[in-house]
Structure formats: structure tokens, C-alpha cells
Amino acid sequence: MNADTLSYLDQPPEVQARLARLKARNVIVSVEGVSKRFATGQSEVTALESLSFRTHQREFLCVIGPSGCGKSTLARILAGLEPASGGVVRLDGKPVQGPGRERGMVFQGYTLFPWLSVRRNVMFGLRMANISKAEAQRQADEWLALVGLEKFADAYPHQLSGGMKQRVAIIRALVNRPRVLLMDEPFSALDAQTRQRMQAYLLEIWRKVDITIIFITHDLDEAVFLADRILVLDAHPGRLREMIEVPLPRPRDAAQLASPAFAATKARLEALIHGGEAHGEDDPYPAVPLLTSVSNEVE
Amino acid sequence: MLNAVEVVGAKPALSETGDAVPGQWFRVRAPLTRRVRIFLAICSFLLPLAVWSAVSYVPFLWHPDVLISDPGDVDYFLPGMRVTKATFASEIANSKTNHTDPPQGTPCNPVYLPAPGDVLAAFYTSFTTPPQDQDGLWLHQSLWQSIQTIFWGFVVSSIIGVPLGILCGAHSGIARLVEPFVEFFRYLPAPAFGTLAVAVLGIYAGPKIAIIVIGTLFQQILIIANTTRKADFALVEAALTLGTRNLRLLTSVIIPSVLPDLYRDQRILLGWAWTYLIVAELIGATTGISLFITQQSRYQHYANVYAAIAMIGILGLGTDLVLAALGRKLFPWDKAAA
Numbered sequence: 001m002n003a004d005t006l007s008y009l010d011q012p013p014e015v016q017a018r019l020a021r022l023k024a025r026n027v028i029v030s031v032e033g034v035s036k037r038f039a040t041g042q043s044e045v046t047a048l049e050s051l052s053f054r055t056h057q058r059e060f061l062c063v064i065g066p067s068g069c070g071k072s073t074l075a076r077i078l079a080g081l082e083p084a085s086g087g088v089v090r091l092d093g094k095p096v097q098g099p100g101r102e103r104g105m106v107f108q109g110y111t112l113f114p115w116l117s118v119r120r121n122v123m124f125g126l127r128m129a130n131i132s133k134a135e136a137q138r139q140a141d142e143w144l145a146l147v148g149l150e151k152f153a154d155a156y157p158h159q160l161s162g163g164m165k166q167r168v169a170i171i172r173a174l175v176n177r178p179r180v181l182l183m184d185e186p187f188s189a190l191d192a193q194t195r196q197r198m199q200a201y202l203l204e205i206w207r208k209v210d211i212t213i214i215f216i217t218h219d220l221d222e223a224v225f226l227a228d229r230i231l232v233l234d235a236h237p238g239r240l241r242e243m244i245e246v247p248l249p250r251p252r253d254a255a256q257l258a259s260p261a262f263a264a265t266k267a268r269l270e271a272l273i274h275g276g277e278a279h280g281e282d283d284p285y286p287a288v289p290l291l292t293s294v295s296n297e298v299e
Numbered sequence: 300m301l302n303a304v305e306v307v308g309a310k311p312a313l314s315e316t317g318d319a320v321p322g323q324w325f326r327v328r329a330p331l332t333r334r335v336r337i338f339l340a341i342c343s344f345l346l347p348l349a350v351w352s353a354v355s356y357v358p359f360l361w362h363p364d365v366l367i368s369d370p371g372d373v374d375y376f377l378p379g380m381r382v383t384k385a386t387f388a389s390e391i392a393n394s395k396t397n398h399t400d401p402p403q404g405t406p407c408n409p410v411y412l413p414a415p416g417d418v419l420a421a422f423y424t425s426f427t428t429p430p431q432d433q434d435g436l437w438l439h440q441s442l443w444q445s446i447q448t449i450f451w452g453f454v455v456s457s458i459i460g461v462p463l464g465i466l467c468g469a470h471s472g473i474a475r476l477v478e479p480f481v482e483f484f485r486y487l488p489a490p491a492f493g494t495l496a497v498a499v500l501g502i503y504a505g506p507k508i509a510i511i512v513i514g515t516l517f518q519q520i521l522i523i524a525n526t527t528r529k530a531d532f533a534l535v536e537a538a539l540t541l542g543t544r545n546l547r548l549l550t551s552v553i554i555p556s557v558l559p560d561l562y563r564d565q566r567i568l569l570g571w572a573w574t575y576l577i578v579a580e581l582i583g584a585t586t587g588i589s590l591f592i593t594q595q596s597r598y599q600h601y602a603n604v605y606a607a608i609a610m611i612g613i614l615g616l617g618t619d620l621v622l623a624a625l626g627r628k629l630f631p632w633d634k635a636a637a
């Protein structure tokens with residue numbers, strides 16, 4: 001079998017060239033020595049420790065790691081919803097503080113505004129930027145057509161399926177033309193079939209729109225299928241384990257799921273996360289021994 | 300294409316018919332069919348009415364008094380007078396020993412418990428009978444006065460209480476500044492401010508409205524604040540990442556997201572305001588439905604008194620049903636109201 005000999009480091013020439021081009025592009029987000037500590041009672045939990053990485057323009061970066069390693073915390077810090085305890089986050093070279101429309105976010109639990117129709121949900125960010133109603137509506141309809149939801153423009157969110165809701169959430173963020181789209185396990189509440197369809201949708205949107213995506217997931221297949229590069233985090237404290245370059249050409253399709261390169265990359269991720277020296281556990285999502293981790297942090 | 304009716308989320312534990320958990324005689328929160336719901340709602344009124352009717356029309360159930368139809372030779376008995384059974388029996392015994400004409404009468408209930416039929420008749424007659432007192436009011440006039448008192452009391456309270464409650468619910472600093480005092484004040488009984496209100500605001504509508512405001516406002520601030528605090532913070536965060544700032548978070552996210560709940564609170568608080576009505580109307584110059592009730596009891600027209608009291612209930616419940624229906628129209632996205 002090819003997968004035994006093929007390493008995830010063996011990149012076909014077109015992938016190599018693509019990644020080289022990617023890394024030559026502007027840095028959009030640069031995370032420099034970011035750490036985050038939570039005070040829980042008398043003790044402290046270190047969710048992230050001196051984490052540094054960069055994403056380039058139009059990069060699709062996946063973040064993966066065991067449960068509780070600080071993925072959501074990272075997304076929230078990047079979005080400005082949570083202050084970092086140390087380090088800097090730069091967007092286009094400028095340090096960012098607090099949330100802003102240039103960093104869109106898609107949450108796991110859709111967070112659509114239930115009192116607004118689908119169209120008005122999409123218009124929300126534009127209206128906040130004081131763009132006229134007519135113009136906002138025109139743009140919203142364009143985006144709705146892009147994800148095939150024009151028929152549901154006047155429906156309320158509770159009338160949509162989970163996959164449709166998440167598509168609305170994605171374009172609601174994109175309509176603001178953000179520099180980076182942060183996605184925290186956006187598809188993990190969906191069933192396997194819908195999830196695959198949504199992955200394809202997302203790549204389709206990403207192909208058409210100039211957007212950098214930081215996509216958090218704990219699904220290895222999802223990470224390999226979507227990403228240019230995968231940031232692997234260690235847990236307790238959340239630290240950079242490895243940055244993996246995915247050796248799969250684009251455009252991606254379902255056939256690649258069965259390719260040896262896919263299997264090799266996934267095997268590497270599995271080794272890092274589940275078989276890694278740091279944990280050595282077989283459980284794919286080891287229960288975080290919270291009390292133990294807390295006592296580890298006690299001075 | 301995905302189906303629009305595909306609904307994501309937790310399924311209710313019980314099916315529509317409510318027998319998803321068979322073999323239980325007490326099924327926790329089992330849903331009811333529409334017909335059963337209506338039937339039970341009607342029973343909820345019919346059962347107390349049945350008890351009342353039984354006590355009124357079945358002679359041996361209670362009837363502690365005797366209604367004199369013919370006083371006989373008892374000098375202090377009059378036709379239509381109600382005396383206790385003991386008095387009646389002793390007068391019968393007296394007449395037997397003295398060989399005088401015995402009084403005659405039928406068992407009856409005390410004057411303060413009229414039969415349902417009498418009260419039903421009073422619903423009509425109290426609207427058609429002119430007031431007996433000079434300064435008296437027709438029932439509809441007194442009801443209208445009461446409605447105005449409630450209305451203005453509730454409006455004034457809401458103008459202050461709703462915005463303040465929302466601000467408290469949305470901003471910890473404002474909550475810290477306002478809520479401790481409000482918590483203290485809400486324990487003070489509104490009627491205690493009666494004389495003060497009269498001294499400051501005169502004897503007419505002013506003090507009455509003030510009592511309703513005092514009775515409602517402080518609860519209102521806390522209830523509205525608590526509801527506002529329950530606004531889904533995930534929606535606030537989503538709005539933050541979409542570029543929403545400061546007060547627009549309040550107007551574009553927090554308020555709309557809790558609006559159906561605020562509306563429900565306001566309905567409950569309006570009911571609350573009604574309960575302060577009688578006390579308020581007795582302050583200063585008695586007005587409204589209280590004036591009607593006082594006058595009718597003076598003449599022992601208890602059927603009219605019951606009719607007037609029932610009118611308050613009917614008005615209150617009627618308003619609430621209308622507001623509930625309006626709420627379903629206003630907030631079509633609201634799951635809790637469905």
C-alpha cells in the first residue's frame with residue numbers, strides 16, 4: 001500500500017508551488033506569543049501558552065487539537081471577544097483590540113437573530129455600518145443567491161434546517177467583507193451528510209471570495225479536506241505542536257478523501273493528537289481531567 | 300436542496316398525543332390535544348360555579364338562615380328578613396307554648412352569599428338601574444373610571460420602569476446603582492403612601508394613579524431587568540463581531556431578543572396593577588368600581604357587588620387574552636408563545 005511509504009511531507013509539485021505562492025502573500029493575521037490564563041477560584045488555568053503563528057492572504061488554516069486545548073479560546077481572542085493575557089494579535093500588521101467587523105466569526109450554535117428574517121440577518125452588519133437599506137438588501141440578496149438560499153430570504157431562522165442556518169451565518173459574516181473569517185466548529189452540530197455538503201459549500205464560497213479562513217475543528221477528516229495548513233495544538237497548556245502543510249491539490253473533491261496523501265496526513269494528525277508523547281491515550285477525545293489539570297496549575 | 304421544515308434541536312421527550320411514555324398515570328407535562336385543553340379550561344370555571352350553585356340551590360347543603368315569608372305574631376320579624384335557624388326555632392317554640400301564630404319561612408343562605416342566578420341577573424340590572432345615591436355612578440361609568448385609573452397608572456409606571464429595567468439588565472453599573480434601593484422600596488406596601496399621596500396630589504385622580512405606580516413600578520424595574528439579563532449573550536457576541544457598538548447593541552440586539560418576554564412581563568404586571576385598583580380608589584374621594592361596590596353594599600345589594608367584582612375579573616382576563624393574541628401576531632418568531 002502506498003500510504004506506508006508516502007509521507008504527508010511529500011508534496012506534489014503543484015501543491016508545493018501553491019504553498020510557496022501562499023506564503024509569499026501578505027500576512028493577514030499574525031499571532032505573536034499569545035497566552036491566556038483563566039482564574040478559576042483560587043487557581044489558574046492556562047488555556048494558551050505563548051502561541052505564535054501567521055496566516056497569509058486567502059489561506060485556509062485549520063486549527064485542531066484535543067478537547068480543552070484552547071481552540072475556542074484562540075478563536076475568541078482573535079475575534080476580540082476575550083482579551084489575551086499576554087502577546088499580540090495583529091491584523092494586517094496592526095495590533096487589534098476588541099471585536100470588529102474586519103474579523104467575522106461563525107459560531108457552532110448558529111447565533112442567527114431569531115426576530116429577523118434571513119435577509120435581514122444577512123443585512124445586519126451592513127446596517128450597522130450605516131449602509132443604506134436598499135444597498136444592504138441588494139448585497140444580501142446577492143450573497144443569498146450565492147449559497148442558494150434566495151427562496152428563503154423572507155423565512156425566519158427557526159424555519160431553516162441546521163445546514164441552512166449555518167450558511168446564513170457564514171454569509172452574514174462575509175457580507176461585511178472581513179479580512180479574516182473565524183469559524184469555531186461551525187459544522188459539528190450537523191449530521192455527517194449535511195456536514196460534508198457544508199464543507200463543499202464552504203470551499204466553493206472560499207474559492208469565489210477573497211477571504212482568509214481560520215477554521216477550528218476536532219474532526220481530522222474535516223481539517224485535512226479543507227485546509228492549506230493545519231495548526232495542531234497540544235493541551236494543558238495549549239501550545240503549538242506542529243504546523244502541517246496538507247499535500248492535497250485544489251480544487252478538493254470527495255475522491256481525495258480516499259487518496260494515499262489524505263490517509264498519510266490524517267495518520268500524522270492522529271499520531272500527533274491521540275498517540276502523541278504528550279498524552280499517549282487511545283481515547284479519540286480524552287475526557288479532560290479538569291481537576292488534575294487545575295491542580296497541575298496550582299503554584 | 301435542504302428541506303425548510305427540517306427542524307434541528309432537541310425533540311420533546313413526549314409525542315404529540317402524550318402517550319410516548321405508556322404505563323404512567325401521572326405523565327409529567329404530557330401535551331394535551333386542543334379539545335382536551337378547551338374542555339379543561341371550561342371546567343376550570345364550571346367547577347367553582349357548580350360548588351356555588353350546589354350551596355345556593357340545594358337546601359340541605361348549607362342554608363344556615365331562614366328567610367321569613369310570614370312573620371306570624373313575632374313582632375320583630377318582617378317578611379323578607381333573614382334570621383338564624385336557632386332564632387327561628389326558638390320563636391316557633393315560643394308560639395307553640397303561647398299559642399300564637401307561628402312565623403313561616405324557608406331555609407336560605409346569608410345575605411352576603413347570593414345565588415349564581417341572582418348575580419347573573421345583577422349583571423344585567425346593575426347596568427340598567429340608575430344609581431341610588433345622588434353622587435352615585437352607573438356601573439359602566441364607574442368601570443370606565445377604574446379603567447382610566449389603571450391605564451394611566453400602568454402607563455406612568457411603564458414609562459419609567461421599562462427603560463430603567465432594560466438599562467439595569469444590560470449594564471451592571473446602572474444595575475448596581477438602581478437595584479439595591481428598588482429592592483428595598485418594593486417591600487413597602489403601596490397603600491402606606493395613601494395619605495402622603497393625597498397631601499401631595501389632591502383627592503382626585505392623582506393619588507390613585509400614584510398608588511398604582513408605587514405598587515407596580517418597583518416590581519416592574521426588577522422583573523424587566525431580570526428578563527433583559529436573560530438575553531442570549533451569544534447573540535450579543537455575534538453582533539459585536541458584525542460591528543455593533545455600544546447603545547446599538549441594546550437597541551438592535553438585546554431589546555429585540557427579549558421583546559416577547561418583556562411583553563409577557565408587561566401582561567403579568569398589568570394584572571398586578573389591577574390588584575392595587577381597589578386600594579387606590581379608596582384613597583381620597585372614593586371613585587370607580589370601588590365607589591359602586593361601597594354604595595351597593597350599603598343597600599345590601601350583594602348580587603350587584605358580586606357582579607361588579609366579577610366585572611373586574613372579566614375585564615382583566617379579557618384584556619390579557621386580547622394582549623396574548625396580539626403578542627402572537629407581533630412576534631411570529633417567538634417559540635415560547637406558540
Ligand SMILES: Nc1ncnc2c1ncn2[C@@H]1O[C@H](COP(=O)(O)OP(=O)(O)OP(=O)(O)O)[C@@H](O)[C@H]1O
Pocket residue numbers: 038039040045046047065066067068069070071072073074218
Ligand atoms: N471562561 C473560562 N473560565 C475558566 N476557564 C475557561 C474558560 N474558558 C475556557 N476555559 C478553560 O480553558 C481551556 C480551553 O478551553 P476551550 O474552550 O478554548 O477549549 P477547546 O479546545 O475549544 O475545547 P473543545 O474542543 O471541547 O471545544 C479549558 O481547560 C477550559 O476549561
Ligand SMILES: [Mg+2]
Pocket residue numbers: 071072073185
Ligand atoms: Mg471549543
